Amino acid sequence: xxxxxxxxxxxxxxxxxxxxxxxxxxxxxxxxxxxxxxxxxxxxxxxxxxxxxxxxxxxxxxxxxxxxxxxxxxxxxxxxxxxxxxxxxxxxxxxxxxxxxxxxxxxxxxxxxxxxxxxxxxxxxxxxxxxxxxxxxxxxxxxxxxxxxxxxxxxxxxxxxxxxxxxxxxxx
Amino acid sequence: xxxxxxxxxxxxxxxxxxxxxxxxxxxxxxxxxxxxxxxxxxxxxxxxxxxxxxxxxxxxxxxxxxxxxxxxxxxxxxxxxxxxxxxxxxxxxxxxxxxxxxxxxxxxxxxxxxxxxxxxxxxxxxxxxxxxxxxxxxxxxxxxxxxxxxxxxxxxxxxxxxxxxxxxxxxxxxxxxxxxxxxxxxxxxxxxxxxxxxxxxxxxxxxxxxxxxxxxxxxxxxxxxxxxxxxxxxxxxxxxxxxxxxxxxxxxxxxxxxxxxxxxxxxxxxxxxxxxxxxxxxxxxxxxxxxxxxxxxxxxxxxxxxxxxxxxxxxxxxxxxxxxxxxxxxxxxxxxxxxxxxxxxxxxxxxxxxxxxxxxxxxxxxxxxxxxxxxxxxxxxxxxxxxxxxxxxxxxxxxxxxxxxxxxxxxxxxxxxxxxxxxxxxxxxxxxxxxxxxxxxxxxxxxxxxxxxxxxxxxxxxxxxxxxxxxxxxxxxxxxxxxxxxxxxxxxxxxxxxxxxxxxxxxxxxxxxxxxxxxxxxxxxxxxxxxxxxxxxxxxxxxxxxxxxxxxxxxxxxxxxxxxxxxxxxxxxxxxxxxxxxxxxxxxxxxxxxxxxxxxxxxxxxxxxxxxxxxxxxxxxxxxxxxxxxxxxxxxxxxxxxxxxxxxxxxx
Numbered sequence: 001x002x003x004x005x006x007x008x009x010x011x012x013x014x015x016x017x018x019x020x021x022x023x024x025x026x027x028x029x030x031x032x033x034x035x036x037x038x039x040x041x042x043x044x045x046x047x048x049x050x051x052x053x054x055x056x057x058x059x060x061x062x063x064x065x066x067x068x069x070x071x072x073x074x075x076x077x078x079x080x081x082x083x084x085x086x087x088x089x090x091x092x093x094x095x096x097x098x099x100x101x102x103x104x105x106x107x108x109x110x111x112x113x114x115x116x117x118x119x120x121x122x123x124x125x126x127x128x129x130x131x132x133x134x135x136x137x138x139x140x141x142x143x144x145x146x147x148x149x150x151x152x153x154x155x156x157x158x159x160x161x162x163x164x165x166x167x168x169x170x171x172x
Numbered sequence: 173x174x175x176x177x178x179x180x181x182x183x184x185x186x187x188x189x190x191x192x193x194x195x196x197x198x199x200x201x202x203x204x205x206x207x208x209x210x211x212x213x214x215x216x217x218x219x220x221x222x223x224x225x226x227x228x229x230x231x232x233x234x235x236x237x238x239x240x241x242x243x244x245x246x247x248x249x250x251x252x253x254x255x256x257x258x259x260x261x262x263x264x265x266x267x268x269x270x271x272x273x274x275x276x277x278x279x280x281x282x283x284x285x286x287x288x289x290x291x292x293x294x295x296x297x298x299x300x301x302x303x304x305x306x307x308x309x310x311x312x313x314x315x316x317x318x319x320x321x322x323x324x325x326x327x328x329x330x331x332x333x334x335x336x337x338x339x340x341x342x343x344x345x346x347x348x349x350x351x352x353x354x355x356x357x358x359x360x361x362x363x364x365x366x367x368x369x370x371x372x373x374x375x376x377x378x379x380x381x382x383x384x385x386x387x388x389x390x391x392x393x394x395x396x397x398x399x400x401x402x403x404x405x406x407x408x409x410x411x412x413x414x415x416x417x418x419x420x421x422x423x424x425x426x427x428x429x430x431x432x433x434x435x436x437x438x439x440x441x442x443x444x445x446x447x448x449x450x451x452x453x454x455x456x457x458x459x460x461x462x463x464x465x466x467x468x469x470x471x472x473x474x475x476x477x478x479x480x481x482x483x484x485x486x487x488x489x490x491x492x493x494x495x496x497x498x499x500x501x502x503x504x505x506x507x508x509x510x511x512x513x514x515x516x517x518x519x520x521x522x523x524x525x526x527x528x529x530x531x532x533x534x535x536x537x538x539x540x541x542x543x544x545x546x547x548x549x550x551x552x553x554x555x556x557x558x559x560x561x562x563x564x565x566x567x568x569x570x571x572x573x574x575x576x577x578x579x580x581x582x583x584x585x586x587x588x589x590x591x592x593x594x595x596x597x598x599x600x601x602x603x604x605x606x607x608x609x610x611x612x613x614x615x616x617x618x619x620x621x622x623x624x625x626x627x628x629x630x631x632x633x634x635x636x637x638x639x640x641x642x643x644x645x646x647x648x649x650x651x652x653x654x655x656x657x658x659x660x661x662x663x664x665x666x667x668x669x670x671x672x673x674x675x676x677x678x679x680x681x682x683x684x685x686x687x688x689x690x691x692x693x694x695x696x697x698x699x700x701x702x703x704x705x706x707x708x709x710x711x712x713x714x715x716x717x718x719x720x721x722x723x724x725x726x727x728x729x730x731x732x733x734x735x736x737x738x739x740x741x742x743x744x745x746x747x748x749x750x751x752x753x754x755x756x757x758x759x760x761x762x763x764x765x766x767x768x769x770x771x772x773x774x775x776x777x778x779x780x781x782x783x784x785x786x787x788x789x790x791x792x793x794x795x796x797x798x799x800x801x802x803x804x805x806x807x808x809x810x811x812x813x814x815x816x817x818x819x820x821x822x823x824x
Contacts, residue, residue, distance in 0.1 A: 003210055011198060019189050033193065034282035040201050041280060048208045114180055115187070133180045 010056035039064040125160030291330040299359040316379025356391035462520035469527035497523040602662035628665035709794035718766040731767035
């Protein structure tokens with residue numbers, strides 16, 4: 001398979017997922033389309049310079065994530081870091097914490113609520129929750145894409161789930 | 173149990189690209205692949221849709237001839253478009269570069285920010301081409317006509333794009349217009365400088381001069397646009413804040429236009445809070461974006477510096493700019509922490525402006541005549557308000573002394589400046605002499621004198637530069653005045669240094685025999701002044717502030733005006749006392765001062781500092797500013813010319 005074929009196959013495989021990912025990150029359909037298109041073009045630029053991409057999926061997610069962050073920067077009113085103060089949760093407790101949050105949510109969450117929930121969620125949490133549960137990426141993969149530690153990512157996911165649980169509770 | 177993931181999937185699956193959207197996106201991507209085929213595979217990827225689009229692009233009458241020839245030497249789109257990348261106006265492949273390479277890219281650029289950046293980049297490409305032609309002495313009338321037409325189209329497109337986004341994203345519009353103005357200012361200065369240099373050698377092409385004028389006009393328009401977009405942001409604030417009663421944010425003076433204390437209704441208050449929040453968010457975003465831009469440019473400048481030969485003279489000078497910008501970014505960060513968003517925005521924007529110019533000059537140095545560019549930076553080494561003065565010490569070591577310098581149109585010598593015309597060579601000789609004297613200073617005991625001399629020197633250099641621009645625009649009269657001012661400033665610096673050297677010297681007696689009997693040192697005594705009375709007059713574009721400091725003895729007063737423009741044009745008057753060596757002048761007395769500067773009519777005096785301490789003042793208007801009959805355009809032109817020189821120097 002040529003590079004061109006592999007690239008177009010990646011488009012066929014991941015364009016929809018990337019669009020969905022982008023949509024729930026920026027809450028704007030047209031902007032999400034632009035982001036997907038830009039992500040593919042930037043990937044092509046990378047190939048055009050003589051580079052090789054072994055696995056398009058993480059590469060495309062990394063690329064679109066950078067574009068989304070740029071997009072977010074245009075609108076941000078406070079830094080992501082300010083939203084996420086480190087609480088030094090011991091490592092190893094993350095999965096348990098996440099699962100604990102999940103249990104409660106799973107009984108109470110209505111699928112129809114999801115778009116609204118994601119739209120209302122703070123960007124710092126939405127980013128990792130979408131990657132983890134919508135895109136099905138593992139915390140280690142997300143950490144790699146975001147350039148963060150696995151622990152940091154796990155804490156963010158956990159807090160995102162806590163936020164969701166509180167939000168759902170408040171909706172009742 | 174309902175799986176969260178399942179619920180999430182279920183809830184989000186309705187969000188998907190439609191078949192049409194998907195196909196359209198795929199088609200564009202295939203076109204893009206065709207436009208940029210992989211280097212190892214020169215066979216264009218074909219698709220029906222992209223073939224139709226491509227032929228449409230290639231169908232322009234302007235480029236048919238160029239393509240026909242190009243296709244004789246190469247049979248691939250890849251090679252043609254890549255070969256065209258370095259083409260200059262007048263070259264065979266230049267139309268391919270403009271209409272195909274850039275035209276195709278225009279189609280693929282998405283989003284307001286990317287589009288406005290691309291329009292500016294296209295305009296800058298034309299400027300770089302013109303600079304390249306001018307540097308090679310090839311910007312003749314014919315090529316100038318070609319590049320001028322395309323430059324005008326692209327400058328207009330860039331302005332139009334800013335106008336288009338102004339309503340939906342005023343913050344981006346302000347940022348984009350600032351970048352546009354910076355770009356034009358930088359290139360105007362570079363081109364003007366080239367013309368002057370070439371004129372001295374008698375090789376300048378008339379087309380180059382004409383093009384400088386066009387860029388000057390475009391820079392004028394861009395500056396107006398920047399002022400307008402930033403003002404629009406402020407107007408939004410003023411309108412919103414004016415109704416906000418007690419919820420007024422008190423952190424910034426420029427936020428507040430009027431306070432309506434009668435607003436007590438609860439609903440009104442809630443609305444006001446929301447509006448206030450929107451205003452603050454907008455300002456915060458503007459400041460954050462300006463910061464992002466400044467830090468991005470800082471990284472790029474550092475990369476460019478690293479990529480250069482480290483022994484290159486340009487490197488330390490460029491580093492100095494980066495350091496200055498870093499200081500401004502730090503100041504902006506501090507202002508952000510204090511919640512002073514406008515101040516933060518101003519600091520970040522200044523930093524970005526300095527870095528933008530540094531990058532442009534580094535690029536010029538890469539591409540064009542290195543000696544010319546080195547000369548430009550070397551001649552104007554102090555590119556900011558904060559200048560580093562290298563002082564040599566007896567032990568051979570050096571120490572960096574930070575001297576806070578006012579902006580370049582601090583004057584005081586204008587009155588006598590234009591009395592006799594001087595040549596540029598004389599001015600350069602004098603500034604060289606002062607630079608040499610500063611470099612040879614043996615100790616740091618008189619850092620304040622060094623600082624003053626350095627400031628005068630900087631003014632002289634700035635005036636010389638402004639004269640260069642005036643010359644390149646054919647305004648000989650203004651150039652003569654500016655050169656005279658430059659000479660006066662440089663002479664003042666030399667005299668100051670000579671006087672201090674004489675006083676410092678233990679081996680040489682003072683020149684004035686009367687001083688021989690004077691005690692070696694008389695401490696200045698400044699009795700605390702109450703409110704200073706200041707007379708202000710504005711005439712022929714010159715502001716004059718004068719008055720007396722009462723109850724002061726054994727000192728002379730040196731007065732300087734500095735100008736800043738964040739966000740409005742404002743003036744600061746700095747009064748510095750210096751000890752006298754004459755006993756006769758030590759009786760209790762009032763010491764007069766006088767300072768003048770060229771600035772637009774609509775400026776405000778915002779501070780008077782006496783030896784660095786703020787003092788209160790009352791002002792008496794001798795000539796009302798409103799009575800000025802100077803056409804606003806003239807004021808603006810002069811201010812922009814001054815700012816162009818200041819910006820080239822990196823200061824505001």
